Amino acid sequence: MPVCEIGLFVWVTGTQITDKLAEMNRMTDQKTMLRPTTKDLAKSAGVSRATVDRVLNGRIGVRQETVDRVNKAIAELGFVRNLQAANLARSQSYRFVFALPRSGDQFLDQIVRRIQEAETLFSADHVWCDVHHIDENDPHSISAYLSSLSKSDVAGVAIMSPESPQVRDAIMRLQERGVAALPLISNQTMMDADWVGIDNRAAGATAGLLLGQFAGGRRGTVMVIAESMQSRDSLERRLGFDQEICENFPGLHALPSLETYGNPDRARAIIGASLNAHADIVGIYVMASEARKPLSIVAEMDVPRDIIRIAHERTPFTEQALRDRTLDGVIAQDAGHLVRSAIRRLKGIVDRRKTLGSQEQIRIEILLRTNI
Amino acid sequence: MPVCEIGLFVWVTGTQITDKLAEMNRMTDQKTMLRPTTKDLAKSAGVSRATVDRVLNGRIGVRQETVDRVNKAIAELGFVRNLQAANLARSQSYRFVFALPRSGDQFLDQIVRRIQEAETLFSADHVWCDVHHIDENDPHSISAYLSSLSKSDVAGVAIMSPESPQVRDAIMRLQERGVAALPLISNQTMMDADWVGIDNRAAGATAGLLLGQFAGGRRGTVMVIAESMQSRDSLERRLGFDQEICENFPGLHALPSLETYGNPDRARAIIGASLNAHADIVGIYVMASEARKPLSIVAEMDVPRDIIRIAHERTPFTEQALRDRTLDGVIAQDAGHLVRSAIRRLKGIVDRRKTLGSQEQIRIEILLRTNI
DNA sequence: GTGTTAATGAGGCACGTGCATCATAACAAG
DNA sequence: CTTGTTATGATGCACGTGCCTCATTAACAC
Numbered sequence: 001m002p003v004c005e006i007g008l009f010v011w012v013t014g015t016q017i018t019d020k021l022a023e024m025n026r027m028t029d030q031k032t033m034l035r036p037t038t039k040d041l042a043k044s045a046g047v048s049r050a051t052v053d054r055v056l057n058g059r060i061g062v063r064q065e066t067v068d069r070v071n072k073a074i075a076e077l078g079f080v081r082n083l084q085a086a087n088l089a090r091s092q093s094y095r096f097v098f099a100l101p102r103s104g105d106q107f108l109d110q111i112v113r114r115i116q117e118a119e120t121l122f123s124a125d126h127v128w129c130d131v132h133h134i135d136e137n138d139p140h141s142i143s144a145y146l147s148s149l150s151k152s153d154v155a156g157v158a159i160m161s162p163e164s165p166q167v168r169d170a171i172m173r174l175q176e177r178g179v180a181a182l183p184l185i186s187n188q189t190m191m192d193a194d195w196v197g198i199d200n201r202a203a204g205a206t207a208g209l210l211l212g213q214f215a216g217g218r219r220g221t222v223m224v225i226a227e228s229m230q231s232r233d234s235l236e237r238r239l240g241f242d243q244e245i246c247e248n249f250p251g252l253h254a255l256p257s258l259e260t261y262g263n264p265d266r267a268r269a270i271i272g273a274s275l276n277a278h279a280d281i282v283g284i285y286v287m288a289s290e291a292r293k294p295l296s297i298v299a300e301m302d303v304p305r306d307i308i309r310i311a312h313e314r315t316p317f318t319e320q321a322l323r324d325r326t327l328d329g330v331i332a333q334d335a336g337h338l339v340r341s342a343i344r345r346l347k348g349i350v351d352r353r354k355t356l357g358s359q360e361q362i363r364i365e366i367l368l369r370t371n372i
Numbered sequence: 373m374p375v376c377e378i379g380l381f382v383w384v385t386g387t388q389i390t391d392k393l394a395e396m397n398r399m400t401d402q403k404t405m406l407r408p409t410t411k412d413l414a415k416s417a418g419v420s421r422a423t424v425d426r427v428l429n430g431r432i433g434v435r436q437e438t439v440d441r442v443n444k445a446i447a448e449l450g451f452v453r454n455l456q457a458a459n460l461a462r463s464q465s466y467r468f469v470f471a472l473p474r475s476g477d478q479f480l481d482q483i484v485r486r487i488q489e490a491e492t493l494f495s496a497d498h499v500w501c502d503v504h505h506i507d508e509n510d511p512h513s514i515s516a517y518l519s520s521l522s523k524s525d526v527a528g529v530a531i532m533s534p535e536s537p538q539v540r541d542a543i544m545r546l547q548e549r550g551v552a553a554l555p556l557i558s559n560q561t562m563m564d565a566d567w568v569g570i571d572n573r574a575a576g577a578t579a580g581l582l583l584g585q586f587a588g589g590r591r592g593t594v595m596v597i598a599e600s601m602q603s604r605d606s607l608e609r610r611l612g613f614d615q616e617i618c619e620n621f622p623g624l625h626a627l628p629s630l631e632t633y634g635n636p637d638r639a640r641a642i643i644g645a646s647l648n649a650h651a652d653i654v655g656i657y658v659m660a661s662e663a664r665k666p667l668s669i670v671a672e673m674d675v676p677r678d679i680i681r682i683a684h685e686r687t688p689f690t691e692q693a694l695r696d697r698t699l700d701g702v703i704a705q706d707a708g709h710l711v712r713s714a715i716r717r718l719k720g721i722v723d724r725r726k727t728l729g730s731q732e733q734i735r736i737e738i739l740l741r742t743n744i
Numbered sequence: 745g746t747g748t749t750a751a752t753g754a755g756g757c758a759c760g761t762g763c764a765t766c767a768t769a770a771c772a773a774g
Numbered sequence: 775c776t777t778g779t780t781a782t783g784a785t786g787c788a789c790g791t792g793c794c795t796c797a798t799t800a801a802c803a804c
Binding site: 420421438457 | 780783785789790
């Protein structure tokens with residue numbers, strides 16, 4: 001009679017128990033719906049609490065056979081460790097570091113603000129976040145910084161940095177040392193699964209689709225402005241954009257990307273030249289995450305109203321531009337969601353838990369002036 | 373010397389302490405960055421832990437003067453109750469009920485699925501969710517059900533129900549009895565602040581803007597299909613839609629709403645009649661949350677491809693329709709986010725905490741075939 | 745047989761809070 | 775003065791887990 005074997009918990013938890021008993025449980029006052037504890041595990045597996053502890057925390061000195069018995073009991077009772085009690089016992093807190101490029105950029109400012117916001121939110125879970133500014137153009141210094149982090153100081157790091165072999169290696173070494181590491185927004189090749197950010201190819205395609213549709217059958221060329229085409233993000237966005245335009249809007253022709261290199265003078269010169277050279281421009285796509293300068297320059301140049309303008313990222317500037325109607329659409333990733341998702345995933349890694357996929361998928365948002 | 377008064381905690385927490393000390397604290401090994409406990413509170417206020425407990429939990433039998441002293445200490449030390457320990461002590465778990473209309477609707481199916489998903493996610497916080505199906509057309513039975521809930525069974529309820537005085541009253545009575553109550557998706561008038569869902573006026577406006585832009589300067593009429601115009605949501609969407617179209621797309625003219633009342637035959641008849649009567653239709657806006665039937669009927673009738681179609685809510689059907697290009701855009705609210713937000717807010721109410729506004733604002737999503 | 749070692753049991757304290765009990769003090773009403 | 779009331783202190787257990795120490799057992803080599 002399995003009922004007797006399982007013992008006390010038969011009527012208290014219902015996870016692996018027969019439907020009938022589970023039903024009984026549901027009927028009972030829900031406050032008594034307790035989860036099995038390590039004590040119950042011990043009883044069920046016929047071992048002591050000490051051994052259960054050894055198995056749960058992966059300590060050495062337990063026969064495989066015993067490990068299996070305990071694991072079987074875990075499965076049977078549907079035991080889940082009470083994280084709050086565990087954290088309480090070892091008075092654990094999680095310190096996470098966000099390694100971000102130096103700011104100036106409104107989008108980065110948003111991120112930093114959201115990190116502070118999230119810290120308040122997660123303080124109940126004993127999560128603390130720090131921001132460390134890195135020099136995005138110096139992979140060596142980034143790698144050096146990451147190497148300086150150890151498990152005792154930092155539980156996890158979210159890294160926003162352009163792709164480079166040094167950084168990729170540093171991330172892998174971090175993980176080996178037991179520090180959770182997560183690429184943020186800019187992905188590093190190979191780490192397909194474990195990163196936080198949007199699918200930039202799809203984002204570019206969405207920009208293309210929006211621009212194409214808004215152009216409404218007009219024919220002409222489309223200007224594409226980027227900060228630099230060195231970064232993976234830009235390349236992927238461009239790829240998605242081009243594919244969408246080519247396949248679905250044969251009347252449109254996208255020009256080669258204009259690279260500003262973050263230099264306003266250069267930007268003014270190349271944008272001006274391009275506008276003069278092409279009289280039939282129907283759309284402008286600003287691919288860079290900092291849309292302020294390119295758009296300001298375009299505005300200076302008295303570009304006709306009916307030229308469609310699409311940019312990336314929600315910032316105070318792009319919000320205002322949407323309201324002003326000097327911008328027609330914004331493709332964005334929610335900064336708050338990015339940050340919270342990174343924290344949850346880092347915490348999940350530390351706790352050796354699986355996180356909820358659908359919540360952690362960062363959506364490609366389309367912002368128009370009506371849904372800011 | 374205030375340092376002595378505050379005592380132990382001077383260098384351990386830095387919330388209300390001078391910047392210099394806070395800085396010292398940051399410098400220290402972060403693991404020692406402990407939060408003040410009730411014990412520290414007691415010491416700082418010069419009372420016993422028992423009295424601190426009385427104040428914290430609002431029990432009677434404490435002089436006002438003493439209450440003030442304790443509260444002052446709370447502020448000074450920046451004390452925040454350790455919720456996990458508290459929950460552990462009283463082995464509390466939160467049971468929340470989602471009161472939803474009976475299904476059939478793909479959007480509702482999504483919601484139910486997301487609730488189950490969220491239950492897994494929140495199980496670490498001892499949150500349990502049940503779904504209770506209500507008869508949305510019978511306010512009396514809804515009210516009766518809500519009245520049957522008591523604090524001992526249920527910590528909170530999220531209610532998706534059309535507006536009615538009975539339901540509104542029942543919600544208020546629930547709250548008086550100490551059960552957290554939260555309107556979900558469909559709001560009840562007057563409860564502006566405390567509800568979970570999107571701004572339907574803005575959602576309608578977004579639909580209008582999208583449809584207008586996609587129409588690309590063409591002139592003609594726009595068909596609007598609703599399930600019923602009785603509900604507040606529909607009215608608000610229509611309002612926003614009309615305003616957007618009138619103000620910004622003078623070439624378009626929106627017809628009166630066609631109400632299907634959820635009846636396929638009726639739907640087929642009125643949609644067919646409308647299509648025949650208006651040869652210059654350039655767009656169709658399906659306002660109902662269940663877009664499947666109206667869109668299928670439209671598809672049956674061989675409506676030209678270039679007529680713009682906009683609908684609401686992400687469902688398997690609308691996703692497929694976007695891919696098929698039989699639908700041009702979807703205005704959606706993320707079901708998972710809705711559910712999680714409701715749970716977090718209910719929990720926040722129960723714990724008497726403030727929740728993070730920006731996270732709980734439900735965004736109006738625009739889905740195109742590229743960003744599904 | 746003795747010593748050695750690995751595997752396990754037994755027990756206890758700690759974490760921060762809720763909650764209960766009993767004791768003590770102050771003070772007012774009778 | 776007693777008696778009752780109210781405010782407070784003192785203390786201890788409980789919650790579920792981590793972590794530590796010390797004892798016990800069995801297996802194995804010498």
